[in-house]
Amino acid sequence: MIKVHGLFLVAIFSIVYSQLVNGQSRRGCQTRCGNVSIEYPFGISTDCYYAGQDSFNLTCNETTNELFAANLQVINISHSGEMRILNPRSYTCYNTTNVTEGTSYNTTLRSFSLSNKNRFTAVGCNTYAFMTTTYDNKNYSIRCLSICDSIPKENGLCTGEGCCHTSVPKGSNHFIISSSRVDREEGMFSFNPCSYAFLVEEDMFSFSPYRDLQNLRNVTEFPVVLDWSIGNQTCKQVGSTSICGQNSVCLDSTTRTGYNCKCKAGYDGNPYLQEGCRDINECTNSSPIHRHNCSGSSTCVNTMGHFLCSCPSGFDLNATANGCMRQHKPENHRSIIIVLGTTVGFMAILLVVVCIQQRMRHMKNIELRKQFFEQNGGGVLRQRLSGEGPSNVDVKIFTEEGMKEATNGYDESRILGQGGQGTVYKGILPDNSVVAIKKARLGDCSQVEQFINEVLVLSQINHRNVVKLLGCCLETEVPLLVYEFVTNGTLFDHLDGSLFNSSLTWEHRLRIAIEVAGTLAYLHSSASIPIIHRDIKTANILLDENLTAKVADFGASKLIPMNKEQLTTMVQGTLGYLDPEYFTTGLLNEKSDVYSFGVVLMELLSGQKALCFERPEYSRHLVSYFSCATKEKRLNEIIDSQVMNEYNRREIQEAALISVECTRLMGEERPKMKEVAAKLEGLKVSETKHQWSDRYTEPRVNEQLSYVETISAQGDMSSSGYASRM
Structure with missing residues (x-):
């Protein structure tokens, strides 16, 4: 028997929900359209919906009994700010020669937005699905690749074989969905004639290979969750x-x-x-959620918003079981009253003394926290945030008590890492979310400016591959920064093999390089104010459970005014990654990040450290060693043996050329990060095509390579990951 689609489950849910909840609209207004309840602030006719928001004006098709918000068919609306709609899927059908039919969908949500409870899903063999979303007048792209050469055997799994899905950013109000096929093998059209792409609420679509690869075309719409709210003010x-x-x-x-x-x-x-x-009258309500818990001989008495359990005369209420128990009469009632009176009086005096002491201690703590707030740069931070243009980050202010509770009193077992600038702890907030809390080193006043700089820089960034700053705490003796928790260590840990078994494939390394390059291109060209990171290295690239790259440590970063292309600064960075031209001249520009990224790309290709004095002298500096090996066509000596094979040799050689171009001695000869990101993306597409081809053509290596010089200096000017430079 064919498994019921998530679409039909949604329809059943809508019918049951509408039967349990009566429509609560304004008097005289229609409360239902088909099986969907209509509740204020939504409505169908004039004066039946909230007049301040035209998008709440719904339309009921009396012929089909279907409810619409503009051109979106509504299947459920909840008070909590969610609306479920039916959204068409995109498809493209093929025969052995060409495309026979297909369509893509361009959807505008008016004043609604996509919820992050949805999943972007692609179904089909060798199917490439693409989704473009718009949020805050900026475009973002989401991609999904599903690969197979025969019908998969596993049911219900959407893991990339015949079906793939990925998360969708919340807040988007416009999106375009399309699908295509990577290649067209003749035998595939018998069991998979079409490729599909669609949005669907999570857990509402279960993949069945035998059914969906052939007959998904019969299902034209899927349930999608939208978010709604009143107005645009708090x-x-x-x-x-x-x-x-x-x-x-x-x-x-x-x-x-x-x-x-x-x-x-x-x-x-x-x-x-x-x-x-x-x-709610809990005394008469039969719902398990709202029913009272009075037991035994106790009687339920309803009150506004709550209820009480009452006992008859001669009985006392047992607060633990909410039942009644018989009162015990004392033999010497008068003596007990005297003892109780004396005790109560003494306790009252003691309570007054304690309250006064606590009040004085509280006032002292308030003054001390104000002092710490100013000492930690709170006033300067507030002034600079308000004067640097719009901020993309809502920086939450945490309390000292909240930080102690989250780290279990800064327990040593919660330490994630330690560096020259401080310590990073694993924190658990009251909502059970896990965070990383960076605490500056006690007594190091020079870190306050870097702390302010990191908050200022991160307030300008909104990117999925940048570690998110959640907030800070200024009322402690040293400032604290709170970040999202990234679970899988640093890229350095994975390449070095000290904490993780190095299992990064070429596909992993290329994707990580693309994500880091795209992030730097965004910082240089798309951020509200151009940003130079100034300390790109493998130790500052974190990996989550999906091995997605997260760029961290913006303590040394610089915001570049729109009317300037470079700044003169005191040199900061890490030996092995530091731009020689910047080191020599002190002139900082975006090409300094390009050089550092080139070193990271060399590490991804070779699996070796950027600078290692344990290696022979000719190979201590990875840049010169790698460049010479590339120029002399000896890449096989330096490329990590785990990643190169006969199918990806050309892509690895082209990536090596890109890394050498990025580390040229003169900054003007290096490409921009936009160009680097585009070239790496091209390698990814080329790699996908090569996986489906049995032919291989040996590429030509560009012999006109610049020899890259490296520098030697004393001391490492940086740390790594969360723990660097607070």
Whole structure:
């Protein structure tokens, strides 16, 4: 029997949900269209929806009993700020000679946005799916590649064989989906004539190879989750003009601008109506969620927003079991009253003394925290953030108590790494999310400026391959930075093999190089203010559980004003990665990052350290050793034996040429990061094509290579990963 698609599960969910919840709209307004409940602030006719938002005006097709928001078919709306719609899928069908038919979809969500609960999915053998999204007037691309040469045997798994899926960034309000096939083998058209690409709510699509590779064309739409909110202001900004009704609270939307309403605990109903939410009578409610827990002879008494358990005369309430127990009468009632009175009086005096002491201690702590705030650059940071243009990061301010609790009192077992500038701890926040907390070294006042610089730089960055700054704590003796937790160590750890068994394939290394190059190209060309990282190295590239690269450590980074191409600065960086021209002249520009990236690319190709005095003298400096080997066509001596094979030899040689171009002695002779990223992307496409070809052509190596000189200096000017330069 063919397994039921997630689409039909959504339809069943919609019917059941609409039967359990009565539509709560304004009086005289339509409450239902087909099987979908319509609740305010949404509505169909004038005065039935929130007038401040035209997108809440819905249309009911009386012929088909289908509900629409503009051209989007609605299947469910929740008070929590979510709407489920049906969205078409893109497809392309082939025969042995050409494309027979197909379509791509361009969808605009008006004032709604995509939820991160969706998955971008591709179905088909050798299928390449592409999705372009728009967020904050910027375009982002998502890709998915599904490979197979026969029908996969595993059901329900979407792991890249016949089916692939990937996450979707939240907040997008416009997207385009298309699909194509990488190559066309004749035998494939009998069991997989078409390639498909679509958005679908997570866990609502289960891949079945025998069914979906042949018949998915019969399913034309999939459920997609959208986020909605009221207006584009926060609860604090709208104040008393919020449309939230009685017994409800206003909550800022966590996924987009605007706010949503929620009933208070103990209340239920539509929080957007003027009459708001109504008290739940726990004493008569049969729902397991809202039913009282009074037991034994105790009686439930309903109160507004809660309930009480009452006992008859002569019985006391057992607070543990919410049952009644018989009172014990004392033999000497008067003596007990005297003892109790004396005890209560003494406790009252003691309580007053303790309260006064705590109040004094609290005031002292407040003054001390204010002092630490200014000492740690809080005032300067606030001034610089407000004067550098729009910020892409919402920097959260954490408390000292929250940081101690998250790190278990800075316990040694929570240490992730230590460097010359401080210590990084693993932290667990109250919502059980795991973070990395960077703590500066005590007594090192020079780190305050670098701390301010790192927050300032990260406030300008919004990129999936940059470690996200979640917030900071300024009220402690030394400043703390809170980052997202990246689980899989640094690229240096994986290449060195000291903490991880080196299992990085050529595909992994090429993808990591593409992600880092794309990130640097974004920093140089697409950030609101151009940024030079100034310390790119394998120790500052973190890897998550999927081996996705995350660039870290922006303490030494520089923001470049729009009217300048370079800055004169004190030289900072790491030996082996440091641009010789920058080291000599002190002039910093984007080509300094290009040089450092070239060294990282050489490490990815060779598996060797950038600078190692344990190696023979001719190979201590990786740049000169690698460049000579490339020029003299001796790459087989230096390329990591784990990565090169007969199918990827040409791509590795071309990547080696790119690394040599990046590390040329003169900065003006090096390519820009945009050009480097484009060349590496071209290698990825070339590699995919070569996996499906039995022929191989030996490439020509460019003999006109510049010999790259390296420098020698004393001391390492950097640390690594989270723990560097706070």
